[in-house]
Amino acid sequence: MSENTVIVWFRQELRVQDYDPLFWAASLGRVVPVFILSAEEHQRLSGTASGWWLHESLKELSAALGRLGAPLFLRQGEPGEVLEELAAGIGAREIYTSRSYEPDSQRMEDELTQRLGAIQLEVVWFHNRLLFEPGTIVNGAGEPYRVFTAFHRRLAQEQVYPPLPPPTALAPSPVQGDSLSLEELGLLKGPNWYGKLAAHWQPGEQGALRQLEEFAGEHVTGYAEGRDYPDSGCTSRLSPYLAWGNVSARRVWHVLREAGEALSSGIGRSGGADGCEADTGAFLRQLVWREFAYDQLVHFPHMVDSPMRKAYAAFPWADDPQALARWKAGQTGYPLVDAGMRELWETGMMHNRVRMVAASFLVKHLLLPWTEGAAWFRQTLVDADTANNAMGWQWVTGSGFDAAPYFRIFNPGAQSRRFDPEGSYIRRWVPELRQLPDALIHEPWKVASGVLDQCGLAPDSPYRKPVVDHAFARERALEAYRIMNTQ
Numbered sequence: 001m002s003e004n005t006v007i008v009w010f011r012q013e014l015r016v017q018d019y020d021p022l023f024w025a026a027s028l029g030r031v032v033p034v035f036i037l038s039a040e041e042h043q044r045l046s047g048t049a050s051g052w053w054l055h056e057s058l059k060e061l062s063a064a065l066g067r068l069g070a071p072l073f074l075r076q077g078e079p080g081e082v083l084e085e086l087a088a089g090i091g092a093r094e095i096y097t098s099r100s101y102e103p104d105s106q107r108m109e110d111e112l113t114q115r116l117g118a119i120q121l122e123v124v125w126f127h128n129r130l131l132f133e134p135g136t137i138v139n140g141a142g143e144p145y146r147v148f149t150a151f152h153r154r155l156a157q158e159q160v161y162p163p164l165p166p167p168t169a170l171a172p173s174p175v176q177g178d179s180l181s182l183e184e185l186g187l188l189k190g191p192n193w194y195g196k197l198a199a200h201w202q203p204g205e206q207g208a209l210r211q212l213e214e215f216a217g218e219h220v221t222g223y224a225e226g227r228d229y230p231d232s233g234c235t236s237r238l239s240p241y242l243a244w245g246n247v248s249a250r251r252v253w254h255v256l257r258e259a260g261e262a263l264s265s266g267i268g269r270s271g272g273a274d275g276c277e278a279d280t281g282a283f284l285r286q287l288v289w290r291e292f293a294y295d296q297l298v299h300f301p302h303m304v305d306s307p308m309r310k311a312y313a314a315f316p317w318a319d320d321p322q323a324l325a326r327w328k329a330g331q332t333g334y335p336l337v338d339a340g341m342r343e344l345w346e347t348g349m350m351h352n353r354v355r356m357v358a359a360s361f362l363v364k365h366l367l368l369p370w371t372e373g374a375a376w377f378r379q380t381l382v383d384a385d386t387a388n389n390a391m392g393w394q395w396v397t398g399s400g401f402d403a404a405p406y407f408r409i410f411n412p413g414a415q416s417r418r419f420d421p422e423g424s425y426i427r428r429w430v431p432e433l434r435q436l437p438d439a440l441i442h443e444p445w446k447v448a449s450g451v452l453d454q455c456g457l458a459p460d461s462p463y464r465k466p467v468v469d470h471a472f473a474r475e476r477a478l479e480a481y482r483i484m485n486t487q
């Protein structure tokens with residue numbers, strides 16, 4: 001078969017547009033696209049919200065590649081073995097793919113390069129997940145940044161490559177048939193709790209491009225001010241698309257840069273030029289947090305399950321399965337925390353401000369280990385992302401290098417009054433509180449029980465007696481912090 005047949009191995013970047021391996025392979029000759037689910041990935045993803053997203057993304061990617069002339073092959077197994085066998089069958093001499101940056105993947109990728117190199121099969125690794133290759137933005141001493149603002153300042157000096165043009169057609173694939181079906185990958189096993197997610201999302205590249213267009217064209221206006229308010233609808237909701245590479249970070253970057261310029265020059269919607277710049281600038285800054293998370297992951301891979309600041313290894317965490325279950329179910333009695341946890345369970349998403357409050361509640365009010373919360377998020381978030389999730393939890397806990405200090409403890413009632421002043425977000429996700437007036441909805445246990453009766457609150461409702469008292473929890477958390485520091 002032709003020596004110009006290149007295997008394009010899709011991993012976490014599930015799109016046809018602006019994906020270097022596909023673009024460059026297509027320019028050389030025939031392309032055989034393949035996706036391989038390893039046993040470890042199957043174990044990690046099957047039955048999770050991410051697994052559902054992956055299943056749906058593969059369905060769409062497969063259809064898109066089929067339309068371009070080269071259908072996607074689905075395989076299960078150890079990637080090295082699958083690639084070796086596939087290449088032998090079609091006489092391919094090259095594999096184009098992209099790096100993943102998951103812990104251990106560097107070792108796996110190096111071993112694969114060596115193993116396949118030994119049989120004259122070259123693996124070409126592209127960097128397509130981020131704006132810049134993680135690990136390349138370093139300080140003057142050549143060391144990783146530990147503080148976001150310095151990292152951001154340094155990154156801002158670099159140019160982000162523009163996205164590649166989309167492929168219009170691919171030379172017909174030399175392989176026909178012999179692919180596993182999507183169902184055979186087994187990503188949707190277990191109770192179908194994720195079935196409801198389809199009502200909230202359109203996974204895949206088309207959904208990503210539509211979401212990006214709508215956000216850049218309209219919703220970005222007001223982002224800088226509105227992004228902290230969970231019911232404002234001001235954030236992009238692009239995170240699951242970025243997590244599965246349905247859209248490239250550099251496309252998002254350039255589309256938003258252009259949108260900012262168009263809005264500032266009055267081509268777009270109304271709004272002051274300064275406001276437009278502030279909105280797109282604030283958004284692009286958030287995208288750089290993602291770069292920072294991956295940079296940290298590459299330098300400190302243990303951050304996924306161990307504290308970055310060593311002192312936290314001695315933190316006296318509690319063991320309270322009942323409290324953990326109430327947190328997961330959105331039954332803590334703290335309306336904003338519960339609204340977030342229920343939004344997560346219903347939609348696979350939770351607003352960033354509420355993530356911070358709910359996560360802080362777990363580690364500081366309940367004294368439960370952040371790793372428990374991170375594991376629950378990995379299972380239920382459609383945007384579950386190894387780097388962002390670990391960094392988010394370590395930030396909230398105080399154990400990250402650039403983190404909220406442990407002794408700064410969010411007051412969920414105050415956060416609720418500030419960021420959901422009318423209680424509209426709470427009412428949406430905690431319907432039993434709908435009848436409470438705006439001023440009383442944030443801390444219902446402080447309201448006279450006769451009023452709660454009139455508002456239809458059940459006698460055994462957690463909103464009459466939350467899982468823990470805020471003042472008590474605060475003191476207990478500070479004491480735990482003191483104990484840690486004396487170890």
Ligand SMILES: Cc1cc2nc3c(=O)[nH]c(=O)nc-3n(C[C@H](O)[C@H](O)[C@H](O)COP(=O)(O)OP(=O)(O)OC[C@H]3O[C@@H](n4cnc5c(N)ncnc54)[C@H](O)[C@@H]3O)c2cc1C
Pocket residue numbers: 227235236237238239240242243283286287288289290293350351352353355356359377381383384385386388389390391392393396
């Ligand atoms: C405890 C905790 C856990 C988190 N877990 C995840 C996770 O698993 N996956 C994930 O993508 N994000 C995670 N985040 C970060 C953040 O909450 C989400 O990225 C954001 O809510 C996604 O919504 P959006 O796309 O509308 O965000 P926007 O405000 O529109 O932001 C645009 C993009 O910037 C990136 N971004 C925004 N905020 C952050 C941040 N704080 N850290 C890193 N990147 C950011 C995301 O890719 C996001 O899509 C976590 C935050 C916390 C506090």
